[in-house]
Amino acid sequence: MSRILVVEDEQRIASFVAKGLRAAGFVVDVTTSGNEAVEWVLQGGIDLVVLDVGLPDIDGFEVLDRLRGQGVATPVIMLTARSSVADRVAGLEGGADDYMPKPFSFEELLARIRLRLRVSGEVHQLMRLEHRGLVLDLASRKAQVDGRWVDLSAREFALAETFLRNPGQVLSREQLLAAVWGLDFDPGSNVVDVYVSYLRSRLGKERFETVRGMGYRLA
Incomplete structure (x- = not known):
């Protein structure tokens, strides 16, 4: 009401x-x-x-x-x-x-x-993306996990947004690099793995699955 x-x-x-x-x-x-x-x-x-x-x-x-x-x-x-x-x-x-x-x-x-x-x-x-208790407010650039607000850096937020726009879809490291860091970023860098680790620690380890030999998926 x-x-x-x-x-x-x-x-x-x-x-x-x-x-x-x-x-x-x-x-x-x-x-x-x-x-x-x-x-x-x-x-x-x-x-x-x-x-x-x-x-x-x-x-x-x-x-x-x-x-x-x-x-x-x-x-x-x-x-x-x-x-x-x-x-x-x-x-x-x-x-x-x-x-x-x-x-x-x-x-x-x-x-x-x-x-x-x-x-x-x-x-x-x-202006909101939601998936299984995880909410991203695109206006304030804040994340909420099961009702609890979590601060993310700009890169962390961009990576989380990419996952929430593609729930359940396997995203390769190259796709994530292009979406968050730009096409000209070094494809040999491990920055995606590092930032996925950051998201797991802030938003829940179980949310971000590793698909061996392919990439990552938002569960």
Whole structure:
């Protein structure tokens, strides 16, 4: 169930939007503070933000700037009584995913929320590789093993990514050299064996099988 944060200081509008979203099956939190909204989103667990531009402490543009500056990619739909093209452009260029001028139709807002959540979910899936408890997050370049985060070097991550894109397939040392180190790397080097050993120690020895005379395989 998706969780939506509504950041709106007009109580009537906030109540109207929150009530409609809850009726549509969403978990909804509401705040009137831009600073509180930033803290809330940074803590994680928010799937989408409905963000008003006019807030009593910092405006929606500042909230958006702080979130994007922290690398937060959570979808944001901005609401505002300002309908000028300049404001819409400022919001979109600042990293907003959508922009709706007031007054607005709740049905349209709901449709846009569902669209953004669907697109966000699809992108999230594209940015993750998973195989039997091993997860690679391609955005953060981090690995997770059975729920535990593991730090990998750039080469280790690239090698692990190659294996996860080809689970169960035997990959020769030459294929792995070409994919991770480049075609012009010395084919007589034992660097592949060394780095497979690194992966085994960090991600689990049983995951990377040696296929004698052929190469390696992600079990």
